[in-house]
Amino acid sequence: MSQEIWTSRPADLYGRRKHDRFFNMLWGAVTVFGGISGLSRWKPSRVAPVSRTISAVVTKREMLTPDVVALTLADPDGGLLPSWTPGGHIDVQLPSGRRRQYSLCGVPGRRTDYRIAVRRLDDGGGGSVEMHESYAVGDTLVFEGPRNAFYLGTDEGDVLFVIGGIGVTPMLPMLREAAQRGINWRAVYAGRSRTDMPLLDEVLAVDPDRVTVWADDEQGRFAGTDELLAGAGPDTAVYVCGPTAMLESVRITRDQHAENKKAPLHYERFSPPPVVDGVPFELELARSRRLLLIPADRSALDVMLDVDPTTACSCRQGFCGTCKVKVVSGDVDRRGRTAEGDGEMLVCVSRATGGRIVIDA
Ligand code: FES
Structure with a gap:
């Protein structure tokens, strides 16, 4: 192992x-x-991407357990938020540039406010800690969505x-x-x-x-x-x-x-799926001039995050499209659940069948 x-x-x-x-x-x-x-x-x-960006205000913050915070979000002008259905989530754009997805856990269909809840993982990727520490009542929280998979x-x-x-x-x-x-x-x-x-x-x-x-x-x-x-x-x-x-x-x-x-x-x-039937390959980042070796059991995104923790990503499961990059050369084994056209690659799930892929990153 x-x-x-x-x-x-x-x-x-x-x-x-x-x-x-x-x-x-x-x-x-x-x-x-x-x-x-x-x-x-x-x-x-498959999940259709949602592009609308919304700025909401935090109207309530409560600790549900010692490590889970709930935030209530509302339109700053008192309007209605977009409709949603049970199981839906929003993509939060954190101040650091990280993006994280959180399920809506309020009353089904309620549009006067949303509620999300976040468990703090001190040894996670930093997103949950930032969620806990960045938002107080009155702060603005920016998100995309909601959408439902x-x-x-x-x-x-x-x-x-x-x-x-x-x-x-x-x-x-x-x-x-x-x-x-x-x-x-x-x-x-x-x-x-x-x-x-x-x-x-x-x-x-x-x-x-x-x-x-x-x-x-x-x-x-x-x-x-x-x-x-x-x-x-x-x-x-x-x-x-x-x-x-x-x-x-x-x-x-x-x-x-x-x-x-x-x-x-x-x-x-809540976490990336294990890599199935992966083989090792090389990932060349053309703009940053880096060559990364992707092992058979890790995603390209995981290795990219090792060298640059601000690499854009959100769901890490191939459906939000946040991690999509342009492919300069190489054959891609596309495994995403959202549109991933020729010349594109979702680095959280897609990979190569071997050899090298060059991406515009
Ligand atoms: S991070 Fe969502 S598709 Fe890759």
């Missing part, structure tokens, strides 16, 4: 990056067997929501929508402890009889996939949102049983 796998791994089930044994084993397995995801019946939807299907009859930690943010509006639509839904919400689970009171308020809370400190261990998927039958649509390890374990478990293959599985990641 190369060192890059460990240094590039995502936060654990609940957003932590500490090196506990269980997570080490799970992430190692996910990385080694990452090819399984390519066999999944589920394919992510993770919406509740129109014909769902039986739904299980699997929630891990800060993964609650897109899920809470979806639970509310499911309740409004009369869907037969259940939710499993897992976290370190109840005090570390943001918006738990609001999740329970939707319908406490339909929500199972798994707090590690009460149970003495992490929830396994048996607990996360309890009661999910072959016709149950499963929606999961949380860190990569939770998502992959649910996906792999659901795909193991042939009878589940007709039921939809929907997910939203």
Whole structure:
């Protein structure tokens, strides 16, 4: 196992990056067997880029847990913000130039204000720390969107929501929508402890009889996939949102049983997907005159961020278009979910099949 796998791994089930044994084993397995995801019946939807830029004012700031801050945003002139649907998110343009995506977690469809929530990761890429430290009530926050790549299907009859930690943010509006639509839904919400689970009171308020809370400190261990998927039958649509390890374990478990293959599985990641079927290649940055070696198990963007932490990126999953660059020469294995034309490359997911790619960067 190369060192890059460990240094590039995502936060654990609940957003932590500490090196506990269980997570080490799970992430190692996910990385080694990452090819399984390519066999999944589920394919992510393509997402249309949204270009409108909006300046909002922060009207409320509250700590939901010791490390999760919620910001309420409104139009500075008291107007309505753009319409949105549960599962939608905005792309925040941070003062440093970083861009980060945050799910809208307020009342579904509410346009007088938006609410987002951010878990602070001191050893992350710096975006969450900047979110925590840059915005006070009265400050301006600039964003693009909203857009939605993770919406509740129109014909769902039986739904299980699997929630891990800060993964609650897109899920809470979806639970509310499911309740409004009369869907037969259940939710499993897992976290370190109840005090570390943001918006738990609001999740329970939707319908406490339909929500199972798994707090590690009460149970003495992490929830396994048996607990996360309890009661999910072959016709149950499963929606999961949380860190990569939770998502992959649910996906792999659901795909193991042939009878589940007709039921939809929907997910939203908080961290980049593992590289599948990658080969090493060279990436030449023409303007900055750098030559980077991209290992088989890392994205071009990861390596670019190592040398320049301000490299433009947002979703890191190939759908927002922020990291798109012009290709000067070389063959690109395009893996993006948004438009990626000839002569373009989304460096967060696309790569070369070998050799060298020269980009205008
Ligand atoms: S960072 Fe969003 S497409 Fe690459």
